[in-house]
Amino acid sequence: MDSVIIDIPEYEANLPSADVPEMVSVTPRPGTALQRWMPILVKFASIQVLVQVLGFAAGILVIRNLPKREYALYTLGNTMLATILVLADSGISSALTAIGGRIWQDKQQLSRLIRTALELRRLLVAVTVPIVIPVLVWLLMQNGASTPKTAILVAAVLVGCGLELITRIYAVALRLKSEIRQIQNQALVAALVKLAIVGIAVLVWFNVEIAIFAVVAGYAVQYWMLHRWSVENLDVRAPGDPAMRAEIIGVVKKVSPQTIYYCLQGQIMVWLISIFGNADRVADVGALGRLAVVFSILGSLASEILFPAFARIQSAQMLRKRYLQVILVYAAISASLVALVAVFPKQVLSVLGGQYRHLQTEGILMAVSSVLGAIAGLAWGLNYSRAWIVSPLKFIPFSIAVQVALVYFLNLSTVRGVLVLSILSALPSIAWAVSLTLLKIRKLQVSA
Numbered sequence: 001m002d003s004v005i006i007d008i009p010e011y012e013a014n015l016p017s018a019d020v021p022e023m024v025s026v027t028p029r030p031g032t033a034l035q036r037w038m039p040i041l042v043k044f045a046s047i048q049v050l051v052q053v054l055g056f057a058a059g060i061l062v063i064r065n066l067p068k069r070e071y072a073l074y075t076l077g078n079t080m081l082a083t084i085l086v087l088a089d090s091g092i093s094s095a096l097t098a099i100g101g102r103i104w105q106d107k108q109q110l111s112r113l114i115r116t117a118l119e120l121r122r123l124l125v126a127v128t129v130p131i132v133i134p135v136l137v138w139l140l141m142q143n144g145a146s147t148p149k150t151a152i153l154v155a156a157v158l159v160g161c162g163l164e165l166i167t168r169i170y171a172v173a174l175r176l177k178s179e180i181r182q183i184q185n186q187a188l189v190a191a192l193v194k195l196a197i198v199g200i201a202v203l204v205w206f207n208v209e210i211a212i213f214a215v216v217a218g219y220a221v222q223y224w225m226l227h228r229w230s231v232e233n234l235d236v237r238a239p240g241d242p243a244m245r246a247e248i249i250g251v252v253k254k255v256s257p258q259t260i261y262y263c264l265q266g267q268i269m270v271w272l273i274s275i276f277g278n279a280d281r282v283a284d285v286g287a288l289g290r291l292a293v294v295f296s297i298l299g300s301l302a303s304e305i306l307f308p309a310f311a312r313i314q315s316a317q318m319l320r321k322r323y324l325q326v327i328l329v330y331a332a333i334s335a336s337l338v339a340l341v342a343v344f345p346k347q348v349l350s351v352l353g354g355q356y357r358h359l360q361t362e363g364i365l366m367a368v369s370s371v372l373g374a375i376a377g378l379a380w381g382l383n384y385s386r387a388w389i390v391s392p393l394k395f396i397p398f399s400i401a402v403q404v405a406l407v408y409f410l411n412l413s414t415v416r417g418v419l420v421l422s423i424l425s426a427l428p429s430i431a432w433a434v435s436l437t438l439l440k441i442r443k444l445q446v447s448a
Contacts, residue, residue, distance in 0.1 A: 047184040054191035058198045062211045063352055068283040070208040072143050075286030076274065077153045077212050080136040084161045087128040089168070091255025092117050094384035095248040096172040101311035101385075104176035111238035114230075116245045117169050120252070125165060129158070139274050143282060152209050160216040163223040170230045175308045179229075186225045190218040251387055258380075261396050272418045284415045287356045288366040306378075307385040316444035323382065323437055330378055334371040341367040365419035372426035379433035388440045395432050402428060 063071060096117050103109040133154060140150045174183055197214040198206075230236055274282050306326060313319050341348050345360040403425050411417040 047188065051184075051187045051191045054188075054195050058191070058195040058214065060351055061195075061198045061202055063287050063356070065202050065206050066208060066211065068355060069144055071286060072282035073140060073145050073149070073153065073208045074211050075282055075289075076136065076139050076143065077157055077208075078215065078286075080132060080139070081157045081160055081215075084125075084128055084132050084157070085164055085168070086259060087132065088121060088124045088161070088165055090124055090259045091252045091384070092121055092124070092248060093168060093172055094255060094387065095251035096169070097176070097307060097311050097385045098251065098387040099244060099247060100172060100176045101308065104173075107233075108235060108238060109241075110173055110176070111235040112241040113244050114169060114173055114234060115238050116240040117172075117248060118166065119240050120245065120248055121165055121169060124252075125161075129161075133158070143274060149209065153212055156209070156212040156216050160212075160219050163216070163219040167219065167223045167226050170226050170234075173234060174226070174229070177233075178308070182225075182229055186222045189225065190221045193221050194218040255384065257396060261399070272412045272421070284356060284359060284362070285418065287352050288359060288362060288415070307381055310382050311385040316441055319444065320438070320441045323441065326382070327375075327379065327434065331375060334374060338364070338367045338371050359415065362415045362419060365416060365423065369419050369422040369426070372423060372430065376426050376429045376433065379430055379437065383433060383437055383440075386440075388436060395428075399425065399428055 062074065066074060096113060099113055100110060103113065136154060136157065137150055140153060141147075145153065171183075194214045194217060197217055198211065201210045201214070310319075310322065310326075313322060342364050345363050346357070349357055349359060349363050403421065406421050406424055410421050412421065
């Protein structure tokens, strides 16, 4: 009998049951699992496509209506905002998913887990912000930002981080409870708000400060909606739990070195081109990054549905089966998207505007880089959802050595050079993550 990896009470309550007599046990037929969760995935993906289309539209308006130097500052602001979010997490979300997979049905226990995570995240924010903000200030001024503009952008980044860091903690509870409809509503409203702000500003008066404000406004909407949900569905006054705190800290200690490493890896293209190139090249990298919007859809599908579901599987045999299914399907979809960009590079780049039309080869390289980055993120995310963590002393030195060797041979003052570095750097990460998962599953099979 096949087991169901996605357990979504909200949708299961609406499954047809008229033909099933009450109190009668029914053994699922082959294919029943697929028939039950595939409509859920399709519905989620369709809404997520709409969300990403709205986000993509807002992004294209920003790209087309900001001068390249202004768009370079926008790219740097978003890059460092993402850096703070990752560093201030350092494995807390992964620990929440792993622990929550055991206690998600207990409201009080889940509430205590959320409170504990919030307390730990505040400590990480206090360490992260003083380190990252001076780097952001330097990068902005290095690329031509005035002192007032730098101050405004830094303030916006800090507000956005404050909102999103809280939101991401409570969002774990949503995912564990498979509140798909609530997740979709929040994402959709936030995307509409961002697009509306950008669209109106483009018609009236538009600059990089307004573009960053639109991002922060989207975070604020999600924070407000999620806060309302948490008040109704969790005990927001629940105290922290010392045992949970110790378990989360244990995961953070293991994950934080890798988190720092992958945080640097995720932003390395923008940082390198900022240091070795100029503002125009920063804008080129930021604009090409918009081509990765499709992979954001796949990433959202993984984080909102697949990771929590993977965390709940108890059978080693089913773990192996679902893992291989997810990786292979994800890779096939990603490869088809790269092929699309390779066949129609001019048409794809035309949406970015005339300033970026010459980046055809770079567009293909960005697609490949995005694919490999997305697959690496998926592979490590599945591991982290079960707190399967490799020792950083084994992997990180090897990866850094590979990159140092690549730096010697590549021209990092060009967009093409930093993209090639990103592509080659992702390959060892994917191989290591997949090997780790298969090893862990084999150990579970042996001990079963």
